[in-house]
Amino acid sequence: MGLDFLGAPYSAGIDHATFVISPFPYDATASYGTGARFAPARILEASAQLELFDEELEECPYKAGIHTLEIPEVPVEPEMARRLSRDIARDILRGENVPVFLGGDHSITIGVIQAVTDIFEDVTVLHLDAHTDMRNEYQGSPLSHACVARRASELCQVVQAGIRSSSEAEWKHLKKMENLPVTAYMIRQDLEQATRKILEKIESEKIYITIDVDCLDPSVMPATGTPEPGGLAWFELLHLLKESIKHHKVVGFDVVELSPAPGLHFPEFTCARLVYKIMGYIKAFEGISPK
Numbered sequence: 001m002g003l004d005f006l007g008a009p010y011s012a013g014i015d016h017a018t019f020v021i022s023p024f025p026y027d028a029t030a031s032y033g034t035g036a037r038f039a040p041a042r043i044l045e046a047s048a049q050l051e052l053f054d055e056e057l058e059e060c061p062y063k064a065g066i067h068t069l070e071i072p073e074v075p076v077e078p079e080m081a082r083r084l085s086r087d088i089a090r091d092i093l094r095g096e097n098v099p100v101f102l103g104g105d106h107s108i109t110i111g112v113i114q115a116v117t118d119i120f121e122d123v124t125v126l127h128l129d130a131h132t133d134m135r136n137e138y139q140g141s142p143l144s145h146a147c148v149a150r151r152a153s154e155l156c157q158v159v160q161a162g163i164r165s166s167s168e169a170e171w172k173h174l175k176k177m178e179n180l181p182v183t184a185y186m187i188r189q190d191l192e193q194a195t196r197k198i199l200e201k202i203e204s205e206k207i208y209i210t211i212d213v214d215c216l217d218p219s220v221m222p223a224t225g226t227p228e229p230g231g232l233a234w235f236e237l238l239h240l241l242k243e244s245i246k247h248h249k250v251v252g253f254d255v256v257e258l259s260p261a262p263g264l265h266f267p268e269f270t271c272a273r274l275v276y277k278i279m280g281y282i283k284a285f286e287g288i289s290p291k
């Protein structure tokens with residue numbers, strides 16, 4: 001039996017969906033804590049506990065239509081996994097729906113962004129993460145989770161926020177490209193100014209949002225492979241997302257790198273809530289009505 005986001009009674013058929021949830025259980029490239037392959041099922045299970053009404057928006061975002069795909073068998077081999085995430089994303093985008101990928105480690109985003117940039121000429125990736133992920137290759141692989149932003153930057157503009165961990169080589173590369181990130185420290189110092197900076201940097205109308213949950217502070221999100229202290233608070237993240245979504249058209253998004261911890265429920269619930277908040281913002285600001 002399949003798992004539906006929010007549970008079967010609130011799921012829409014694919015023909016009536018705005019959002020198509022694509023669980024993608026893959027973590028073969030994780031380098032430190034693994035277990036992200038278990039995250040999609042945990043997030044879907046937790047989502048059944050969500051309140052359907054969003055009190056901030058005063059509406060029920062699920063009415064935009066949410067369809068959940070079956071959890072696929074993902075090949076371990078990185079190139080095959082990349083192709084599968086690309087093909088799934090392409091099918092969803094061709095159906096004029098918004099893909100919502102649930103990782104999995106961050107490498108799953110590489111294929112998705114390939115599909116996005118194949119279909120949309122002008123799109124910016126908004127990348128929320130503790131890490132720059134700008135390595136050209138990592139542990140011998142150009143498809144590692146540590147290379148996601150680098151691969152994306154070869155295809156389109158990448159705007160990074162929440163960063164607080166980078167190698168010297170990655171930082172030098174970003175500096176040379178005149179594309180230094182909006183750091184977690186900048187966000188904590190002045191949220192409004194940091195938000196304006198992100199919006200100023202984004203050059204296109206369309207955005208794809210990729211959220212490594214380690215952008216959040218470990219006190220908010222302890223269950224992730226590579227936690228870094230000093231991350232975003234919940235409302236800081238929501239504020240950045242809300243303003244970005246208000247001013248741009250979101251063509252898809254993903255939430256990756258949850259690594260469920262036994263006995264600790266709240267991280268997967270937090271991910272489910274995050275996904276639902278983003279859907280709510282998209283529905284509210286883009287004026288999506290039920291199909």
Ligand SMILES: [Mn+2]
Nearest residue numbers: 130131212214
């Ligand atoms: Mn990260």
